[in-house]
Amino acid sequence: MVRALAVSDEEVAGLRTDAVRRLGVDVVVAAGDLPFDYLAELCDRTDRPGVLVPGNHDVDLSGYRQHRGMWTRAGHPCPWPGPAGFVDADSRVVDVAGLRIAGLGGSVRYRHGPNQWTQAQQARRARRLVRAARRLQRRDGRGVDVLLTHAPPRACGDREDGPHHGFECLHHVVAALRPRVLLHGHIHPHGERVPDRRIGATRVVNVVGRKILEL
Numbered sequence: 001m002v003r004a005l006a007v008s009d010e011e012v013a014g015l016r017t018d019a020v021r022r023l024g025v026d027v028v029v030a031a032g033d034l035p036f037d038y039l040a041e042l043c044d045r046t047d048r049p050g051v052l053v054p055g056n057h058d059v060d061l062s063g064y065r066q067h068r069g070m071w072t073r074a075g076h077p078c079p080w081p082g083p084a085g086f087v088d089a090d091s092r093v094v095d096v097a098g099l100r101i102a103g104l105g106g107s108v109r110y111r112h113g114p115n116q117w118t119q120a121q122q123a124r125r126a127r128r129l130v131r132a133a134r135r136l137q138r139r140d141g142r143g144v145d146v147l148l149t150h151a152p153p154r155a156c157g158d159r160e161d162g163p164h165h166g167f168e169c170l171h172h173v174v175a176a177l178r179p180r181v182l183l184h185g186h187i188h189p190h191g192e193r194v195p196d197r198r199i200g201a202t203r204v205v206n207v208v209g210r211k212i213l214e215l
Contacts, residue, residue, distance in 0.1 A: 002026045002098050002215045006207035008185025009033045020045045023212060027097035031185035031207055032105055032150035033057045036083040043085030050086035051096045053105030055150040060114035061088050089148055091125050093133045099215060102133050103148045107186055110163040123169040130176045145215060147179040151186045156197050156204055158187060174199045183207050
């Protein structure tokens with residue numbers, strides 16, 4: 001069992017204190033649109049690793065890779081612009097704290113900027129992600145535990161205004177990879193209770209603010 005602190009979109013003031021250590025989490029999972037200094041502080045205060053996907057208000061993190069302690073982009077050494085202690089899972093499958101996490105960041109494109117995709121663009125990214133996850137599973141027999149996204153699946157916790165539409169392709173990703181849980185942000189509850197949803201056997205959880213999950 002892995003205990004995760006999942007966060008997205010809205011800072012929770014109480015987490016910027018040493019009280020966060022008492023949550024006893026094994027990993028910090030971030031679904032986008034949070035200040036990077038806040039995320040770095042969560043990793044620092046919990047002394048645990050973090051994994052993220054970017055939201056539509058985040059900077060472009062694509063192309064950065066870490067090799068032997070050094071960050072590179074396009075083969076050249078460079079500073080990592082993301083939060084310290086975090087691995088970027090966007091369009092990738094990563095193993096962190098005993099969990100296999102597949103990630104697809106960003107939202108439906110509604111204006112110019114990074115981390116925004118048309119339905120067709122995200123579908124292409126999703127197909128590549130599924131192929132990568134299946135290659136890993138053939139190699140070591142392990143499936144995906146968590147699908148981490150910024151936007152939710154279409155008609156599964158999203159909204160009807162254009163910027164808050166979910167991605168249709170996430171239904172196909174869930175069907176292909178059968179993760180135990182899909183964690184997303186982007187949809188602010190504005191004080192309303194947000195129930196978990198299901199796509200088949202996969203639990204779909206809106207983690208805006210914070211959620212503690214046993215995975």
